[in-house]
Amino acid sequence: MTQQSPVAPIATDAQKNGTAWQLRMSADEPILEVDDLTIAATATGLAVVSDVNLDLRAAEILALVGESGSGKTTVGLAVLGHIREGLAHTGGTVTLYPSDSPDLAEMLTLGESARRQLRGARVSYVPQDPALSLNPSMRVGAQIREVLDIHGFGASEADRADRVRSVLREVGLPDSDEYQRRWPHQLSGGQQQRIGIAMAFAMYPDVIVLDEPTTGLDVTTQEQVLDTIRDMTVKNRVAGLYITHDLAVVSEIADRVAVMLRGEIVEVGDTSQVLVRPQHDYTRRLLAAVPDLAGKNQIGKLSKMDARTAEFLTGELDILKHTAPDKVVSRSGDGDAGGSAGEGAGAGEGAGAHGPGAHGAGGAHAGAAAAVPVDAPPEPGVDATTGAPGAADPRISIRDLRVAYGKNQVLRGIDLDFAPGESTLLLGQSGSGKTTLARSIAGLLSDYEGSVSYHGQELAKSTRGRTQEQRRQIQYIFQSPFSSLNPRRTLGQSLLVPLEMASEYSAEERRERVRDALDAVQLGRQFYDRRPGDLSGGERQRAAIARALVNMPSVLVCDEITSALDVSVQANIISLLHTLQEERDLTVLFVTHNIALARHIASRVAVLNRGEIVDDGPVDEVLNNPTHAYTKELLANIPTL
Numbered sequence: 127m128t129q130q131s132p133v134a135p136i137a138t139d140a141q142k143n144g145t146a147w148q149l150r151m152s153a154d155e156p157i158l159e160v161d162d163l164t165i166a167a168t169a170t171g172l173a174v175v176s177d178v179n180l181d182l183r184a185a186e187i188l189a190l191v192g193e194s195g196s197g198k199t200t201v202g203l204a205v206l207g208h209i210r211e212g213l214a215h216t217g218g219t220v221t222l223y224p225s226d227s228p229d230l231a232e233m234l235t236l237g238e239s240a241r242r243q244l245r246g247a248r249v250s251y252v253p254q255d256p257a258l259s260l261n262p263s264m265r266v267g268a269q270i271r272e273v274l275d276i277h278g279f280g281a282s283e284a285d286r287a288d289r290v291r292s293v294l295r296e297v298g299l300p301d302s303d304e305y306q307r308r309w310p311h312q313l314s315g316g317q318q319q320r321i322g323i324a325m326a327f328a329m330y331p332d333v334i335v336l337d338e339p340t341t342g343l344d345v346t347t348q349e350q351v352l353d354t355i356r357d358m359t360v361k362n363r364v365a366g367l368y369i370t371h372d373l374a375v376v377s378e379i380a381d382r383v384a385v386m387l388r389g390e391i392v393e394v395g396d397t398s399q400v401l402v403r404p405q406h407d408y409t410r411r412l413l414a415a416v417p418d419l420a421g422k423n424q425i426g427k428l429s430k431m432d433a434r435t436a437e438f439l440t441g442e443l444d445i446l447k448h449t450a451p452d453k454v455v456s457r458s459g460d461g462d463a464g465g466s467a468g469e470g471a472g473a474g475e476g477a478g479a480h481g482p483g484a485h486g487a488g489g490a491h492a493g494a495a496a497a498v499p500v501d502a503p504p505e506p507g508v509d510a511t512t513g514a515p516g517a518a519d520p521r522i523s524i525r526d527l528r529v530a531y532g533k534n535q536v537l538r539g540i541d542l543d544f545a546p547g548e549s550t551l552l553l554g555q556s557g558s559g560k561t562t563l564a565r566s567i568a569g570l571l572s573d574y575e576g577s578v579s580y581h582g583q584e585l586a587k588s589t590r591g592r593t594q595e596q597r598r599q600i601q602y603i604f605q606s607p608f609s610s611l612n613p614r615r616t617l618g619q620s621l622l623v624p625l626e627m628a629s630e631y632s633a634e635e636r637r638e639r640v641r642d643a644l645d646a647v648q649l650g651r652q653f654y655d656r657r658p659g660d661l662s663g664g665e666r667q668r669a670a671i672a673r674a675l676v677n678m679p680s681v682l683v684c685d686e687i688t689s690a691l692d693v694s695v696q697a698n699i700i701s702l703l704h705t706l707q708e709e710r711d712l713t714v715l716f717v718t719h720n721i722a723l724a725r726h727i728a729s730r731v732a733v734l735n736r737g738e739i740v741d742d743g744p745v746d747e748v749l750n751n752p753t754h755a756y757t758k759e760l761l762a763n764i765p766t767l
Contacts, residue, residue, distance in 0.1 A: 156181035156223070157365040158205065158249075158333050163218035165200055165209060174213060175200050175389045182333055182365035187356070189368045189376040189397070191412070192386030193692040194664025201386070202335045202369045206249055207233035207241045212660070222249065222333065247277045250326035254338040254663055255608050256318035260310040266321045267306025270294070273328045293324045296361075297354050314556040316347035320354065327358050334359070337369045338663065341689045344555040344719035345763040352379050352765075371664065371692035373416050374722065374765040377401055385409050415693040417722045519582060521546045521713045522567060522600075522681060527576035529562050529737075536562050537574070538737040544681075547707055549714045551728035551745070553721060553760060559737045560717045561605075564683045567715065568602040580681070601679040605686040605717075607666035611658040611673075617644065618654040621673045643672040648698055664691050671699060678710055685717045700727050721764050724749060733757045 158181070165175040175197040182188055182205075190198045200210065209215050215234050222231040222244070231244060245251070253259040261269055267290055273279075274286040291301035297320040299305065310318055319339055326334055336355065340348040356379055359366045368380055376383055376397060383400040385393040385408065393406040404410045520543035527540040537559045544550055554560045565571040567578055569589035578585050580599065586592045604610035612620055621640040625631065631639065641651035647668040658666050671687060682703070688696045700723070706712040716727055724731055724745050731748040733741035733756065740754040752758050 156183050158182040158223065159219075159221045160201070160205065161219045161221070163201065163204060163220060164216045165197075165204065165213050166216045168212055168214045173216070173389055175204070177218070178386075178389075178391055180367075180384060180391070180394075182367055184332075184363040184365055185360050186381045187359055187366035187368050187379055189370060189380035189383045190386060191370060191373065191376060191383055193371065193412075194662045194668075194695060196386040197389040198369050198386050199337060199662060202337055202367055204234065205333065205335050205367060206245060206251055207236055209234070243277075246273050246325075246331075247329045248332045250329070250331040250334045252319075252322050252326045252334065252336040252339045254341055255606060256315065256322045257310070257606070258608055259322055260318060262310055265307050265309060266313065267294075267303075269321065270325050270328055273325050277329050279329060289328060293328050296327065296358060297321075297324045298350065299324070314347075316343050316351060316556050319343065319351055323351070323354060323358070327362065327364070330362055331364060333365045333367070335367045335369070338371070339368075340372075340375060341663075344558075345721060345760055345765070346555050348375070348719065349378075349763045349765070355379065372765075373401065373413060373693065378765045385412070412693055415697045417693075417697075417720075417726045520544055521548075521581060522715075523577075523579040523582070524563075524567070525577045525579075527563065527566060527574055527578070529559070529566065529571070529574045536737050537566075540576070540737075540739060542732065542739070542742075544713050544715060546680075546713055547711045548730060549703075549707060549716065549728045550730045550732060551716045551718060551721075551724050552732050552734060553718070553724075553757075554734035555719075555760075558734045560734055561685055563734070564602070564685055564715060564717045567681075568600055568683050569597075570602060598677060599679055600681040600683070601674040602683045603670055603674045603685060603687045605689065607663050607670055608658075610670045611666060613658050616655050616657055617649075617669050617672075620669070621676050624673065624677050639676060640672075643676045644669070646675070646702060647672045648695055664695060667691055668695065668699070675702075675706070678706070678712075680711070681713045681715075682706075683715045683717070686719065687716075688718065688720060688723065696723075703727065721749075721760060733760070 160178055160180040163175055163178040164173055166173045178197075178201055180188065180190075180201070190201060192198045200213065203210060204215070204220050207220070220233040222233055224230060231240075231248075233241070233244075233249075236244070260266070264272075270290045270293065271286055274289055279289060280286050290306065294301040294305070299317065299320050310321070313321065323339070326336075339355065340351050343351060352375065355366070355368075358364070368376075370376060380397045383393075383395065383397050384391050385400070385406065387408045393400060393404065393409050395405075400409060401413065404413060522542075522544040524540055524542045527537050528535070529537040540563060552560050552563065562571060566574050566587075569585065569587065569592055572587035574587065578587075580596055585596060589597055611617075618637065618640055621643060622636055625636040625639060637654075641654055644651055644653050649665060649668050649672065653661075653665075653669070658669070661669065667687060668691070674682060684703075688699065691699060703712070703714055704727075707714065714727075716723075728745050730743065731741070731745050732739055733748070733752075733754065735754070735756045741748050741752055741757045748757065749761065752761060
């Protein structure tokens, strides 16, 4: 039987003023040490974390950086004393030093009761997705009070009420009773994340683990949240472990950086040293893959991908060769599956219909409609016959689109056109209406006024009223990789759904198509039988992207799809979408807060502020010479290396 370490008591204010505490809390003494930590998969015995050594110090933030699957979240959870199901602690220690006691807290050998006393008190956690971490049936003020109640903060209910108000002010939120009575769904993503931070800092912890806390936030909100984390860490002398794949954010918030590769730490150092003079080749490759606003770090093209991915993207796999490469399809409209769009290249790519369901968007169309051979697509916005700029019929047209929630006007008369082969970046802060606009296009939001048309044919507001062919053609990739996949299905089962009605494929051809899609997003066919719970956030997002691409849609709406991806995978996903545009004439709408990606993924930028388009034009024109003050503010808040 493993001997359990006694739990160190939570520090009082008097203890924190004592000599022992102040020595431990000095910048040179670690509050928590990770020594030779090794964690392995129980099924195979293979190490997912191997001989990791880290130390966390007061008033300092250590960034733990690595690609999806590198083991960084596993290390972060081990700091909390938690080992995920399917893994086992096979070596090493995680030691939390005492506040003012001779006893150490060895986090991985503590009993569960002792660990519960520490979590939320001396060691706290801010998860990646605030919408999932907050209790939807509990008001936000009550959720902060619950943390204080569990750990016995203060001498009275009045003390706890005062602490709720003070921590709300510290994270930049109103402390009023009215605000505390709000439900999580009534808050923006940035506000939800601030509530999560307030809960983590409520008990004045010694150590805080932050797992991608700014993922999905726009640049202005991200900057505010980063400032909040930084200020509270320094003010309360907390040791922070910041888990992220975003190296630009690292440069903004971290004092030191540790780089993980395949479960091992390959480089540790001061942030300025690691980012400016990296020693390890892997660190240099990560930095080279970071997109910047000036476009200096160019995202790799198809030539840098493996041959199997290239074959998937260019339609050269055997199961795609139902159609001659010089087939031509009319752009005049798609209609039902049995109509003209079912002929030629569109039919040959394997149609399958499945409307968006509770767990995300369903099927996709096998190929983009094109009025030219697919191996020679026209330039976006250029007529295929005359070559005149702007003469081509738009693939998607939006006219006078208006959405209101009660008295709150979310979209105010939006007019936009998206051409075949065009890639548009839709920018704006949280609450600007970006996702509302994107979901209206996809038929996921039907309560709007105005119209959305596909090749000149007005679409039904809901997917239920759209034709099978229209549902195939327009696909939506959701922002949250945690809620967009059915947890009960394997990835293979989820990706087969869009192909269920593709009668021209045999069952084995469908399965092979799914495996090819998993290869294309760099998961690999070995993921076919895995479930979402076995995957990291970045791996889940790649699976969601593969599901949308499995039948090659002509319109792809991407809602923050790169926010959960590390930079190298992000680069390959962007390369994948670039190639789809070139080979299949794909129209892509990117909803994102990552403005640094603009020159790498878009030919055009539209800026949305309070439900109105305030800037719209070619990417270089908007980024180099923004006309609106709001666009200038967004550009000024971009984190850079």
